Amino acid sequence: MRRLLAGTALALATALPAAAEMTAAEREAFRAEVRAYLLENPEVLIEAMNELEMRQQLAEAERDKAMLAEQSAAIFNDPASWVGGNPDGDITVVEFIDYRCGYCRKAWQEVDDLVEIDGNIRFVLKEFPILGEQSVLSSRFAIAVLQLHGGEAYKKAHDALLSLRSDTTPEALVRVAEDLGLEAQPILERMQTAEVTKVIEDNHRLAQTMDISGTPTFVVGGTMVRGYVPLEGMQQIVAEQRAAQEG
Template identity: 55%
Template sequence: MKILTLAAAFAALSMTPATALDFDNLSEAERSAFRAEVRAYLLDNPEVIIEAVEQLESRQAQDQAAQDAALVSANAEDIFDDGYSWVGGNPDGDITLVEFMDYRCGYCRRAFPEVEELIASDGNIRLIVKEFPILGEDSMLSSRFAVAVKQMEGDDAYKSAHDALMTLKSEVTPTALERLADNLGMDANAILEHMDSPEVTEEIRQTRALAQRLQITGTPTFVMEDQLLRGYLPLDNMRALVAQKRQD
């Protein structure tokens, strides 16, 4: 039954035409009768409530998507071309995927191999990684290490450090990070010293400020073209969204 049917049923409860029904001036007896009829109708037709909830959720989703698109548009330069975030995949790809991530986030770790598979199997996606440590000291240490590697050693070294941090099983400590840098053939002392530098702090601060403007409060959060995708999405869902964006 359609939701409009419920409105028609409400109008039929009055002896006067629907256009003349004045809900503000109903007597107490009329209000009680009206409420009883509405309750009886909903109990007899509970599917109407489900339809109403579904329609409300659909409208809210549409409103959120429009708001997100406006936020992305207003911050497009900082999202897609900030001058410091790591860029991988196909730099000339027809689709850009941006990920705000935290190394200690379980869902980021779950998404990691799936994002890698998406980029590798598609071949035409530009990937941007945003360091967004929000889950405590281990998260911050990990991001400071990764950003320090990028600033000191370059993009290829950053990718190696990023992958290692995403799969790191041990607790994140200066000793563990020093060992990781050594295993990757980097200057561990220089990187650990650079981790607390103003340059690293400023890069993380700028990404945090961008996330705040985009109303991002959790990880992973993705930006695909004009759309904000809040939370983990399975690989098949990501592929479907890429295909949809190419058709738009």
């Protein structure tokens, strides 16, 4: 109903200034005319709603573009975030991820395929735990592995956490570490440090600034993609962003 009213308001916007200067009787007659017209031509409402939706999408895209430009360094070049794919790729894809997010798990292999098939994508992961304490534990574990053992170990931990089917508990994380051939105790200790906490807090502040409230959220070149998109859709977005950069 809200969208319907908004569409009607847009369709009648040019008539409102004149209506404001009418007498009460003239306004009543005007309203009756408008009602009769809309009943006879309901397609006008659909046209108005389509136009309103298009304007809202354009406005949102412009806001996103401005935010990306303003936060470019924190998004693309944060030294605390893991970088994979082609470090010298011509386009960067950034993913804000929560390991307990079903759609992040659904996108996981497809994002890996996107990066591998393309071969020219620089891929950045942002730890963004928003789904409770188990999400926070998972992100702390992944960040601790990155800080202690580097990028290759982090990617293996990342994959293991996304494929984990049990609850995320300290005991489960010990098993993950052991499966990766890593000593668990130093990782568990590192998880509680200020250095790990800072990464999560910085990512949450960045997400708030960028109006990101869900996962997965992607930044692809100069555009934001909120939510899961299948592989072919992501490939199309990458192609569009490449064309925009070249233009």
